[in-house]
Amino acid sequence: MPQVSNIALDRIPLDIVRLVVNSLDTSTDKATLQNLRLTCQLLNDLATPQLFHTLTIGELGRLHTHPRYLHHVRWLLVDRWTWNLSVIMGRPLTRPNCPFRFLDLLTQMPRLERLLLRGTYNCSGDDIGVSDDEDFNQEQKALEMADLFKQMSFLTPTRQRVKTNLQFLYLDLDIMRKYEDWHLATFAAVFLIPSLRVLIARGQGLSISSDGPPLPMEHIGVSGLRELKLANARIEMPFLESLLMLPAALEELSLRGQTIVLPDGDEDIDAVRKFQRAAERQSVSLRVLELNEGLHTVDEIVLGGVLDLSRFVALRRYEGYYEDVSKRF
Incomplete structure (x- = not known):
């Protein structure tokens, strides 16, 4: 018997499939036809969740997925190249996505x-996802997204809460167009999403301050957050102190780049001690x-001080500007 070369399952010619089906007698082979139909249906049911597991919206910002398949998506990536990154990498200038x-x-x-979510906070008609003839209010859309996060969080009663499996949230919003601060405090509800385990936020002018809605202290210790990573942030010390009260068991804290801390007073020299x-x-x-470049003042002056990590019994890795006087690291 001649050996037949292997054919990939997704490359079976339609003519062969048609030949197999047509070779069956509709009166005597109904069971076989039914089994073939059920097998194909099972294959579709198994393949569809895998096919739509990850959805990426890139530079073109186009969506080619039928709405009825969106409930299969587990990873959503809204990506873009920023203007300055394009210059550095020698790529042609591209317009950023408007994630909202x-x-x-x-x-x-x-x-x-x-x-x-990677894109620009200051969306306009020139940005991907926004048409020139459309009345698009990026501020309103941003607030609507913040409200959606609130509906997912402990800030909304259980019966009214939007059920979510969101475990990982990455926010990288470029605001270089208008040089305005982007207040993560507007999105403070993300710290209180029960399912969220990892939060990474970065962006030019990222501001986390008490100018926004305060963190609700009645929810101390209820956050399931395990990893918190902020890059190039401007943080008011009271906000940072209250933020670190929320997780029940934070395992990784990373403040990378210039972390500009706005303490209680202009002459507050105890910011490092308060951080500890x-x-x-x-x-x-x-x-x-991780605190790789230390804490900075608004004038970008590094605040002096040392850390005593003797009480951090679970700590296995420390990367920081400040000396550990306990000599553990």
């Missing part, structure tokens, strides 16, 4: 686990601590 343009998608993805006391609230669970 895709707000409606989030409401159609109940199984979403990982969300990466705030971080000690997570000392039993914290395994990784």
